[in-house]
Amino acid sequence: MLLRYFIRRLLWMIPFLFVVSIVVFALIQAPPGDFLTTYVAKMAESNEGIDQATLERMREQYGLDRSLPVQYWKWISGLAVGDFGQSFEWNQSAWSVIKSRLPLTLVLMLSTFIFAWGVALPIGIYSAVRKYTVGDYVVTFFGFLGLATPNFLLALVVLYLGVRFFGVHMGGLFSDEYEGEPWSLAKVIDLYKHLWIGILVLGTAILASLIRIMRANLLDELSKPYVTTARAKGMAEWKLILKYPVRIALNPFISIIGIYFPALISGAVVTAVVLGYPTLGPLMLQSLLAQDMHLAGGILMIMCSLTVVGMLISDILLALLDPRVRYD
Template identity: 50%
Template sequence: MLAYILRRLWLGLVTVVAISIVSFVIIQLPPGDFVDAYISNLSASGSMVSQQEAQSLRQQYGLDRPVWVQYGKWMTKVIQGDFGMSMEWGRPVTEVIGDRLWLTIVVSIAAIILTWGIALPIGIFSAVRQYSIPDYAFTFVGFAGLAVPNFLLALIIMYFGFTLFDLKIGGLFSAEYQLAPWSYGKVGDLIAHLPLPALVLSLAGTAQLIRIMRANLLDELRRPYVTTARARGLAEWRVVLKYPVRAALNPFASTIGYLLPFVVSGSIVVSLVLSLPTVGPLLLRALIAQDMFLAGTIVLLLGVLTVIGTFLSDLILMWIDPRIRAGMHE
């Protein structure tokens, strides 16, 4: 068991290094660099940057050195906990990401709880009452939820919220708390703003999860062990919840690996539409501006979280599935 875990950890570490290299290379791939983007930005607003200035900027950020030297310098600093300066914001990367990270986590976890809380009971119901009218209704809503892009839904809700209820939807804070330091009032304000973005973010996931849960459970409900449990005299709801639902939930443990990066990045487009101060929009902006260290840090963070998430899934599966535990003793 320990050997298994250690092996997983080592593989995870190798993957993280590979991710850091790949993400660095990908960020470098588009023609030009931050200074080019900076210059074109300035010239769009009418001012000019001399060749000399550009050169000194490049020197300052080390952009004139070969790629692998840049990568080496970046990684040495990352290991020491210094993620570098954001070129665009002119502040340390950690500071720029700062609060946004926590807000993203709060919004995403709310979305996940909502997704699971809505989808799993509906999925179970749909499978147990397959081809009933409510099952068809949920199937219809589910497919509609899958088909409608999330950002469109966000726009529609914002529109109706504004025209019908005179609500200004969007953001996570009211104007007066936007830049205020943390206080109980601000937390309350956040909680009041949370449900809508969480709902929009969870919608597509909910629709998908209903379908998956229904399909998984339908598979399990046909298995002989369900009939066996019934033949023992177990009440129907206990039969369903103890045996097939337990088996149908198992595959979800392996999706935790993908949930973790989602928790941090959130849904980029929806966050942009709802103007949520989360990490997603920040990443988008950093990539457009070719703000290497900021984009690199976020991408690296997502990669590391994917690896950690996958590792956690493996541990959880090991914990909840006796067959995997047994397989490891052999």
């Protein structure tokens, strides 16, 4: 049953991503001009000219002289076989540019995800069980503070505190001696010595949101008759809470996994720029500004795929967690 459900969802991903690709291509092409328009403008700013013959040759080389349907078909047919096309700005395969930043992006995303979910779950349970106590008010205060504080502002504060009081620049992901070196255990340890700042900064808003979600749903479950009945039968309080209300309150907690997967890339653009992280967020911003169609389109399609994969994971986890959820 689970395998059939999984295969069916995978098959549904194909038409969904096809429709998404049309929307992505239309959005990238929506601004006036193209990559060469932006390129000529940059050349003009630096007082360098480019003759019309060279411009026409470049337009033909990049396929920008073709109609939009032809450009789209060439791009999407390439994606179907794993060819992301040529990055105009980097003058190399778009996939080679993306894959150089994808591993670090996934490490940051998954680490932030684990941190936020792992911390939010026990705090949300505590806040609900000890409602209207000093601890609950403290959690609520910092929750609202986390939601109200922009991630990039928190990143700037952390960088300032590091330089001002410790004399250490906390930006980047590696120490100088590990930049460009092959992967090793020492390099992974050095990565996490720098990465914890990004995890903390990016995880703050997500953590605050998840705590509020867990608290609200658990409070709703704790007021239901089955909890009162279980207490009346003498079941231990924490065993009761963890076995029944928490399990049901986890449903919305898990169902938003698909939303936060791509949000950790798109929502971290400014933060990654501030912290100097070589991830997909700043690369996506740069490619959109340059109208580098293949590179921007490839990154956006990866983000959409992460959304679909995240929703699939959350649906499967919900079905395994709650017997009321059926695969059919």
